[in-house]
Amino acid sequence: MDIVVCIKQVPDVPNIRIDEHRMTIIREGVESIINPLDCVALEAAVDLRERQGGRITVLSMGPPQSEEALREALAFGADQAILLTDPAFGGADTLATSHVLATAISMLKPFPDLVLCGRQTIDSDTGHVGPQIAEELDLPQVCGVNEIDLQGDSLVVKRLYDGFLDTFRVNTPALLTVSQELSSPHHIPLADLERAFSDREIIRWAMKDLNLKPEEVGLGGSATRAWKLHKAAPKRRGEVVTGSPQSLVEHLIRKLEALSILDEESGNE
Amino acid sequence: MKKVEMNSPSKGIWVFGDYRHYFQNRVTLQLIAKAKTLAQRLGAEVTVVVLGEEVHQYAMEYVAHGADVVMVVDHPSLKNFQVETYSRLVATLVEDYRPEVFLAGATPFGREFFPRLAKRLKTGLSTDCIALEVDAETQLLLQTTPAFGGDLLAEVITQNHRPQMATVHPGVFEERIHDSRPVGRIIYPEVDIHPDERVQLVCSRPEQSKKGYLENAAVVIVGGRGIGSGEQFQSLFDLAELLQGEVGATRPAVDAGLTGEDRLLGQTGKSVKPRLLITIGTSGALQYTTGIQGSETIIAINRDAQAPIFKIADLGLVGDAHSILTLLVEKLRKRL
Numbered sequence A: 001m002d003i004v005v006c007i008k009q010v011p012d013v014p015n016i017r018i019d020e021h022r023m024t025i026i027r028e029g030v031e032s033i034i035n036p037l038d039c040v041a042l043e044a045a046v047d048l049r050e051r052q053g054g055r056i057t058v059l060s061m062g063p064p065q066s067e068e069a070l071r072e073a074l075a076f077g078a079d080q081a082i083l084l085t086d087p088a089f090g091g092a093d094t095l096a097t098s099h100v101l102a103t104a105i106s107m108l109k110p111f112p113d114l115v116l117c118g119r120q121t122i123d124s125d126t127g128h129v130g131p132q133i134a135e136e137l138d139l140p141q142v143c144g145v146n147e148i149d150l151q152g153d154s155l156v157v158k159r160l161y162d163g164f165l166d167t168f169r170v171n172t173p174a175l176l177t178v179s180q181e182l183s184s185p186h187h188i189p190l191a192d193l194e195r196a197f198s199d200r201e202i203i204r205w206a207m208k209d210l211n212l213k214p215e216e217v218g219l220g221g222s223a224t225r226a227w228k229l230h231k232a233a234p235k236r237r238g239e240v241v242t243g244s245p246q247s248l249v250e251h252l253i254r255k256l257e258a259l260s261i262l263d264e265e266s267g268n269e
Numbered sequence B: 001m002k003k004v005e006m007n008s009p010s011k012g013i014w015v016f017g018d019y020r021h022y023f024q025n026r027v028t029l030q031l032i033a034k035a036k037t038l039a040q041r042l043g044a045e046v047t048v049v050v051l052g053e054e055v056h057q058y059a060m061e062y063v064a065h066g067a068d069v070v071m072v073v074d075h076p077s078l079k080n081f082q083v084e085t086y087s088r089l090v091a092t093l094v095e096d097y098r099p100e101v102f103l104a105g106a107t108p109f110g111r112e113f114f115p116r117l118a119k120r121l122k123t124g125l126s127t128d129c130i131a132l133e134v135d136a137e138t139q140l141l142l143q144t145t146p147a148f149g150g151d152l153l154a155e156v157i158t159q160n161h162r163p164q165m166a167t168v169h170p171g172v173f174e175e176r177i178h179d180s181r182p183v184g185r186i187i188y189p190e191v192d193i194h195p196d197e198r199v200q201l202v203c204s205r206p207e208q209s210k211k212g213y214l215e216n217a218a219v220v221i222v223g224g225r226g227i228g229s230g231e232q233f234q235s236l237f238d239l240a241e242l243l244q245g246e247v248g249a250t251r252p253a254v255d256a257g258l259t260g261e262d263r264l265l266g267q268t269g270k271s272v273k274p275r276l277l278i279t280i281g282t283s284g285a286l287q288y289t290t291g292i293q294g295s296e297t298i299i300a301i302n303r304d305a306q307a308p309i310f311k312i313a314d315l316g317l318v319g320d321a322h323s324i325l326t327l328l329v330e331k332l333r334k335r336l
């Protein structure tokens, strides 16, 4: 089973700071990591390869330094790594991002049996890219899976969704996005990491290698502009009340009724 | 990339009718209400698109909640909300009617379906919006979404592509009350349905396994260091049971052995997004609050009026955890 895992290099979000003056993100000094759910996907791919054989290709679109993320993925167990990098790819929304990724996947020979993505990233967190690659490649999709089993030519996958545990049978080739519960990424031995950074090769494809035009990629291929950043106002600043325990509890019960957590009480107690 | 003609005459605002778990999932009704105010600014009509089997009752409900038009496709093969089948079908409707704006709730389904649909239509999409406005000058939809873990907000616009699509966080807009004399109409467009056989739903059952009990709870009661003893902590379970919720804990409560690690919330524990979270005797450390920020409503109880937890609470009660809890459990028991 040939598997493609899409990985995105992201800043370690809890540590980013904001330039309050210019309303931009200060990335300097913030470590870059592989988007955590992409590691979960990679672990699942390694597990499937152990059971089924096949090759794992990791794919990332990003600036040249995304190479580090790909090398880490090689150390993790991927067989080959492809970096999609070109100045023209900058400023892409998910429409343009998924177009570049889908184009690269369609050039792989043989076409993969399975494409795995994270359900969403920790930086921009749209969760669009998986379903949009699936649409472009006309693949069936299931998002947020927490279990993958193989049964002949099809996959049996589970996911927790709106309070229901759904089980699907999906024909391959297919695209799945993964949730946290699917796997626990293993620790990478330091020796493997060192080897991945010294001996392994990264394939690089730019716009022309993918036969794409400027108006299809980056800013030009995007439909949205994420254009102004604001500091989020403190999300809520509700009232803070003091008083006797009785009055506080009454206040609380009224709130529960207003939220329809409790039914309004009709009569007296 | 294909662009839909911008000067198309109809200026429809569409809402995707997600009627599953109708009484819990109110986001479609909230969107109809919001769409009505946007429609006034744009001189547009609000259309709700409803797909499924025997969905007439929902169509009527949407009319009663203010929809100008409800577009219904009723067919047995549309019974399950299936992304591939739905995107293909809805894309043809969009191409026929060319709405300006198309909104859906940011439910797990909405977040899986809308990206695929937007891609098929080659248009822009923003996700999990917490505000929507019409720009007075350009008439474009200004879509505000949380970014970078919620500390920043990004304003997103779709300039030249149509429809302008967005999914919206449940609970940010308020639904309208039932209209006693609704005037909306229900239409049944002619469409071809092509069920996608490549994904088959084998079974679907309410999740009861241990794994997601906290993450899926509609109500979560959290105890922190301020709860004090194990006996006190037990009363959190009483409260949770009365409100049909689950119990979570902060790090000190777990470390003190008041409950298991599986109930830990925060950076090193679980993240929850219940409809209601009541947090008791917790100071509001960032490592904890990152795990609860997605909650729709937060009520905090703390004896210290300066506790940071009140900054993120919708309602704060300053008082002793023990007395409030005891009294609350007592009152709720009486109501049963």
Ligand SMILES: Cc1cc2nc3c(=O)[nH]c(=O)nc-3n(C[C@H](O)[C@H](O)[C@H](O)COP(=O)(O)OP(=O)(O)OC[C@H]3O[C@@H](n4cnc5c(N)ncnc54)[C@H](O)[C@@H]3O)c2cc1C
Pocket: A005, A006, A007, A008, A035, A037, A038, A059, A060, A061, A062, A092, A093, A094, A095, A097, A101, A116, A117, A118, A119, A120, A121, A123, A124, A125, A126, A127, A128, A129, A130, A224, A226, B124, B125, B126, B127, B145, B147, B148, B154, B156
């Ligand atoms: C503040 C801000 C707001 C934004 N708002 C929007 C918006 O509303 N609409 C919009 O269309 N775009 C938006 N963008 C642009 C969007 O973030 C980029 O297109 C980004 O490249 C992909 O989106 P994501 O990180 O949300 O990916 P997601 O869709 O959350 O990613 C899911 C999975 O797809 C794969 N993946 C994603 N990106 C890559 C990649 N570059 N290489 C390899 N695999 C990848 C990974 O497996 C990942 O886990 C915004 C960007 C910013 C900075």
Ligand SMILES: Cc1cc2nc3c(=O)[nH]c(=O)nc-3n(C[C@H](O)[C@H](O)[C@H](O)COP(=O)(O)OP(=O)(O)OC[C@H]3O[C@@H](n4cnc5c(N)ncnc54)[C@H](O)[C@@H]3O)c2cc1C
Pocket: B223, B224, B225, B226, B227, B249, B250, B251, B252, B253, B264, B265, B266, B267, B268, B269, B280, B281, B282, B283, B284, B285, B286, B287, B288, B301, B302, B303, B304, B307, B319, B320, B321, B322
């Ligand atoms: C790297 C790192 C990761 C961490 N990850 C997590 C995590 O995942 N989850 C987590 O929870 N913590 C985590 N922590 C710990 C976190 O920083 C806080 O120490 C912790 O959340 C505090 O828990 P607390 O609010 O219960 O206790 P405290 O901070 O001690 O607060 C107790 C509160 O109870 C109030 N109180 C006391 N008595 C009463 C009473 N009788 N009635 C009413 N109120 C009362 C006090 O006024 C006080 O505000 C992490 C810390 C680090 C450094």
